[in-house]
Amino acid sequence: MRPDSRLLPTRRALPAASLLALLACFACSSVDRTPATGSDVPPGPMTPPEASEAEGAPESDPSPSSSSGLTEDEILAIPPEVGSETDLLDIGAKSLEALNAEGHLKDVQFDYDSADLSPPMRATLEENAAWLSRYPSVRILVEGHCDERGTVEYNLALGEERARAVRDYLRDLGVDSGRMRIISYGKEFPLDPGHNETAWRRNRRAHLEIVAK
Amino acid sequence: MKPPRLPRLALPALGAALATGVAAGFVPVAGTHAPFAGSGSGAGEVGVANLAAPAAATAGQDTGDWYLDITRPGAPVRMAIPDFRLAAPEASESGAGETEAARTEPLSEAGSTLAEEAAESAAVASAVLWSDIEYAGVYRMLPKRFYRIAEAGSPEGVLDYYQWESIGADILVRGTLRIDGEFLVAEVRMHAVRAQENVFGRRYTAARGAARTLAHRIADDILLHAGNYQGVARTRIAFSTNRSGPRSKEIYLMDYDGHGQRPVTANGSLNITPSWSPDGRALSYISYREGAPALYLAFLYQGRGEKLVGDFQSFTPAWSPDGRWIAFTSNRDGQSEIYLAAVDGAELRRLTDNRAIDVAPAWSPNGRTIAFTSDRTGAPQIYTMDRDGLNLRRVSFEGSWNDSPAWSPSRQHSEIAYASRIERRPFDIVVHDFETRQTRQLTTGRGSNESPSWAPNGLHIAFASNRAGDDQVFTMHRDGSNLKQLTREGSNTTPRWGNPPANPR
Numbered sequence: 039m040r041p042d043s044r045l046l047p048t049r050r051a052l053p054a055a056s057l058l059a060l061l062a063c064f065a066c067s068s069v070d071r072t073p074a075t076g077s078d079v080p081p082g083p084m085t086p087p088e089a090s091e092a093e094g095a096p097e098s099d100p101s102p103s104s105s106s107g108l109t110e111d112e113i114l115a116i117p118p119e120v121g122s123e124t125d126l127l128d129i130g131a132k133s134l135e136a137l138n139a140e141g142h143l144k145d146v147q148f149d150y151d152s153a154d155l156s157p158p159m160r161a162t163l164e165e166n167a168a169w170l171s172r173y174p175s176v177r178i179l180v181e182g183h184c185d186e187r188g189t190v191e192y193n194l195a196l197g198e199e200r201a202r203a204v205r206d207y208l209r210d211l212g213v214d215s216g217r218m219r220i221i222s223y224g225k226e227f228p229l230d231p232g233h234n235e236t237a238w239r240r241n242r243r244a245h246l247e248i249v250a251k
Numbered sequence: 252m253k254p255p256r257l258p259r260l261a262l263p264a265l266g267a268a269l270a271t272g273v274a275a276g277f278v279p280v281a282g283t284h285a286p287f288a289g290s291g292s293g294a295g296e297v298g299v300a301n302l303a304a305p306a307a308a309t310a311g312q313d314t315g316d317w318y319l320d321i322t323r324p325g326a327p328v329r330m331a332i333p334d335f336r337l338a339a340p341e342a343s344e345s346g347a348g349e350t351e352a353a354r355t356e357p358l359s360e361a362g363s364t365l366a367e368e369a370a371e372s373a374a375v376a377s378a379v380l381w382s383d384i385e386y387a388g389v390y391r392m393l394p395k396r397f398y399r400i401a402e403a404g405s406p407e408g409v410l411d412y413y414q415w416e417s418i419g420a421d422i423l424v425r426g427t428l429r430i431d432g433e434f435l436v437a438e439v440r441m442h443a444v445r446a447q448e449n450v451f452g453r454r455y456t457a458a459r460g461a462a463r464t465l466a467h468r469i470a471d472d473i474l475l476h477a478g479n480y481q482g483v484a485r486t487r488i489a490f491s492t493n494r495s496g497p498r499s500k501e502i503y504l505m506d507y508d509g510h511g512q513r514p515v516t517a518n519g520s521l522n523i524t525p526s527w528s529p530d531g532r533a534l535s536y537i538s539y540r541e542g543a544p545a546l547y548l549a550f551l552y553q554g555r556g557e558k559l560v561g562d563f564q565s566f567t568p569a570w571s572p573d574g575r576w577i578a579f580t581s582n583r584d585g586q587s588e589i590y591l592a593a594v595d596g597a598e599l600r601r602l603t604d605n606r607a608i609d610v611a612p613a614w615s616p617n618g619r620t621i622a623f624t625s626d627r628t629g630a631p632q633i634y635t636m637d638r639d640g641l642n643l644r645r646v647s648f649e650g651s652w653n654d655s656p657a658w659s660p661s662r663q664h665s666e667i668a669y670a671s672r673i674e675r676r677p678f679d680i681v682v683h684d685f686e687t688r689q690t691r692q693l694t695t696g697r698g699s700n701e702s703p704s705w706a707p708n709g710l711h712i713a714f715a716s717n718r719a720g721d722d723q724v725f726t727m728h729r730d731g732s733n734l735k736q737l738t739r740e741g742s743n744t745t746p747r748w749g750n751p752p753a754n755p756r
Binding site: 150189194195196202219220 | 521523524539543544564566585586610626631654678699701702
């Protein structure tokens with residue numbers, strides 16, 4: 039496989055947000071110089087979650103688990119030859135906990151009493167889909183969550199609807215539905231225990247948990 | 252009269268229950284209870300026998316069928332309940348023909364500690380009986396400080412109706428308590444003061460240490476026979492709590508007054524939305540213990556649990572009044588719909604079919620209609636449908652978010668409670684009356700109030716509220732008065748009020 043072939047997504051045109059994100063992709067937290075074992079990685083847009091550094095995402099610092107020994111400057115100095123084998127994480131060497139902690143897949147936020155995907159959230163899911171397409175062995179659990187203002191019972195169904203909306207969109211983006219399971223936690227496990235608008239916004243979410251690699 | 256049937260100590264069965272309970276992730280509540288009474292008395296955990304009528308009382312009026320009828324329009328009925336007197340075994344208040352005094356325990360050196368235990372049991376039973384009767388809210392409780400006056404003029408234990416009438420008592424309930432072997436024995440008589448009649452007399456037997464259980468039983472009997480009132484003293488409330496761990500919720504039980512909070516599940520997973528079987532002996536609930544939320548049944552007194560519906564995701568089970576069906580929500584066909592499953596797992600029927608959310612089914616008391624929540628018009632609202640899914644009707648029209656319907660079990664009131672939100676304000680508990688088509692609000696904006704559940708008599712409502720910080724379980728009267736907070740540890744949600752446990756068949 040030629041590395042630069044990965045510049046061209048096969049299924050659909052890259053959204054503008056993703057193209058912009060490509061430019062920053064080498065802030066990637068866990069650059070691994072060892073060759074990726076999976077040469078059968080399908081082509082797809084390479085937009086790691088950290089690509090949104092410019093938007094102030096907090097995960098942009100290099101992970102201490104990086105085995106490259108490169109400083110951040112050195113990493114940034116590497117020309118963005120997207121698709122080179124060194125871009126791929128050796129996910130086999132990482133635990134699921136570590137992979138999830140590194141935040142490769144980003145949460146999706148929802149409006150109050152809504153399971154609709156807003157354009158920014160679709161962009162986030164496109165990044166998630168791109169990451170998933172690069173690691174086809176990864177399986178995920180899509181968790182639907184709600185803020186505490188709704189009722190327990192309805193929120194269980196609403197969380198389910200949110201998880202389903204995310205799964206369906208990822209499927210439309212080419213992620214095999216067999217790789218995804220959905221679950222609703224309603225408002226039972228809030229990410230943020232606060233009782234204010236900030237907490238509610240964080241808690242109205244779908245979380246993508248890597249459950250197999 | 253025969254001696255009362257004594258409770259059977261079913262220890263082997265209890266041991267088996269504990270063993271299977273642990274294996275299944277259940278903590279059998281049977282282990283925390285007094286032993287069951289023998290079957291046939293309808294007494295649950297307390298043995299009951301009628302006392303013979305005192306010589307002065309009219310014969311035939313102390314059977315279980317006699318109901319006191321005090322009708323003084325406009326005036327509250329005043330009830331006096333002196334504390335239980337301690338009775339030495341031989342000094343028990345026994346009527347003619349009773350052989351009970353023969354089964355005694357000699358007062359020996361152990362007598363003093365035994366006397367202490369008896370005094371403590373009497374104090375507990377007195378307090379519990381008082382609060383149980385008071386909770387019903389149908390009698391004016393005569394303060395105990397007046398009782399000395401009524402008792403002053405007469406020798407210990409002797410009843411002078413005129414004295415009680417002079418302090419304004421309409422009904423007098425007096426009891427004695429003693430320890431007899433492994434049992435607490437209480438003898439209770441109820442008197443219509445002005446009629447000067449002993450209208451009720453029963454002997455109650457429970458395990459030592461089960462003074463609360465004993466008093467609850469007595470309270471329900473007193474309320475039934477004094478005013479044909481269905482008490483709730485022996486009912487329990489199931490709920491979901493995070494008190495055992497931050498990333499888990501377990502199903503717990505408690506008595507209606509908040510005492511005896513004890514786990515039903517102990518699997519460290521997420522266990523939510525319990526629903527009682529009508530016989531009060533089992534719960535259905537949702538557990539994530541195997542990953543996806545599945546529908547489980549917990550048979551409390553056998554210490555047995557089983558998964559009823561495990562495919563896809565299941566939510567919000569509701570056990571039918573006839574005990575044969577569980578209504579619940581599942582996404583097995585791609586979206587949240589209401590289904591029925593037979594309790595034996597034999598059948599699965601789908602009742603709703605649309606792209607909207609359908610959740611939180613609740614049965615009407617006759618089992619023919621199911622209320623539920625649907626956002627088919629864009630926001631969650633309450634609907635009803637026949638149990639075959641036909642005859643859809645919308646119930647709630649006010650509010651931007653209505654959920655958690657609970658149908659009153661009352662025969663007098665055809666009404667449904669639910670949590671209702673106006674715009675984005677917190678939830679309040681409201682009740683919709685089907686006959687008047689009026690909706691009344693029971694809570695008023697203190698915190699968010701959710702998940703109403705009716706007491707079996709339809710006169711009280713349990714609900715969860717975060718008015719004191721974390722979610723806690725409260726009860727109130729159906730008019731919103733007499734608010735009581737039952738839980739304080741951790742966060743406690745989705746209370747479900749159950750019937751007293753029926754005797755095993």
